Amino acid sequence: AQSVAQPEDQVNVAEGNPLTVKCTYSVSGNPYLFWYVQYPNRGLQFLLKYITGDNLVKGSYGFEAEFNKSQTSFHLKKPSALVSDSALYFCAVRDRGGYQKVTFGTGTKLQVIP
Amino acid sequence: DTAVSQTPKYLVTQMGNDKSIKCEQNLGHDTMYWYKQDSKKFLKIMFSYNNKELIINETVPNRFSPKSPDKAHLNLHINSLELGDSAVYFCASSQEIGQATDTQYFGPGTRLTVL
Numbered sequence: 552a553q554s555v556a557q558p559e560d561q562v563n564v565a566e567g568n569p570l571t572v573k574c575t576y577s578v579s580g581n582p583y584l585f586w587y588v589q590y591p592n593r594g595l596q597f598l599l600k601y602i603t604g605d606n607l608v609k610g611s612y613g614f615e616a617e618f619n620k621s622q623t624s625f626h627l628k629k630p631s632a633l634v635s636d637s638a639l640y641f642c643a644v645r646d647r648g649g650y651q652k653v654t655f656g657t658g659t660k661l662q663v664i665p
Numbered sequence: 666d667t668a669v670s671q672t673p674k675y676l677v678t679q680m681g682n683d684k685s686i687k688c689e690q691n692l693g694h695d696t697m698y699w700y701k702q703d704s705k706k707f708l709k710i711m712f713s714y715n716n717k718e719l720i721i722n723e724t725v726p727n728r729f730s731p732k733s734p735d736k737a738h739l740n741l742h743i744n745s746l747e748l749g750d751s752a753v754y755f756c757a758s759s760q761e762i763g764q765a766t767d768t769q770y771f772g773p774g775t776r777l778t779v780l
Contacts, residue, residue: 583767594669594755594771595708639706650720650762653769655708 553578555644557656564632565664572627572659574642584625585643585653586616595641601625612636632663668692669772671756677778678746685742686775688756696720696762697739698769699731700755708755714739715762743777751779 555576564570576582583602587595599610606618616627627640642656669690678684690697698721699711713721714733728744739756756772 585768587769587771589706592774594773595757595769597768597770600768641708645767650713650715652710652713652721652723653767658706658708 553582553644553646553651553654555642555654555656557640557642557659559659560657561660561662563662563664566634567631570627570629570632570636570661570663572640572642572661574625574627574656575623576625576642576644577623578644578646580646583645583647584616584618585645586610586614586625586627587641587643587655589639589641589658591638598627598640632661634663634665637661637663669756669758669770671754671772671775673775674773675776675778677780679780680746680748682746683742683744684746684777685740686754686756686777688739688741688772690737690756690758690770690772692758692760692770694758694760694770695736696759696767697733697736698757698759699739699741700757700771702753702755702774704752712739712741713762720762746777746779748779751777753777 585600586598589595601618609615639658645653696715698713702708711725712731717733730742733739753774757769759767759769
């Protein structure tokens with residue numbers, strides 16, 4: 552069974568500071584890993600994904616994530632936070648091959664303080 | 666053009682009623698999904714269809730019945746609505762499940778309130 556954990560319900564960061572939203576995963580094989588963002592009263596929007604290759608994945612709006620196989624982590628990062636980054640962030644994992652569902656984490660609310 | 670659209674956006678109804686939510690995608694994707702997001706924002710997959718064929722059916726009460734008339738549409742019909750069905754329901758689509766292209770595109774959601 553696959554699972555994903557987001558240990559922080561909320562992350563507060565000052566505008567202009569670097570931000571990190573944590574994610575760890577568990578799958579039986581090699582994972583596909585995703586980050587999505589949800590703004591209030593909106594659907595989820597895709598940010599970035601890890602498929603294979605370079606462990607550092609760059610995505611939309613200046614976000615990036617680092618795949619760490621030994622630590623089974625896929626933390627989301629941004630060098631300088633904007634107030635407009637305030638939203639709910641979901642990490643997701645899917646095992647490769649076949650008709651596997653995507654399992655989402657419980658979400659982390661990011662609050663960027665002006 | 667809206668890539669994944671859902672109707673209605675809001676749905677308020679009484680317990681015991683039957684209701685439907687419609688979803689359409691104009692992305693040319695093969696796979697569509699229904700998710701339920703509860704009041705704590707937990708997101709859980711309910712169903713997935715690939716080319717009109719049901720491929721994922723999570724532990725969902727059989728009061729919920731998805732229907733895919735074609736690969737661009739996935740509707741969700743709910744019979745005998747219960748208070749616990751109150752949630753936001755999201756439709757999503759992806760190009761082809763199980764592939765590296767399996768990025769999901771979500772609709773705006775339907776907020777269902779059962780009174």
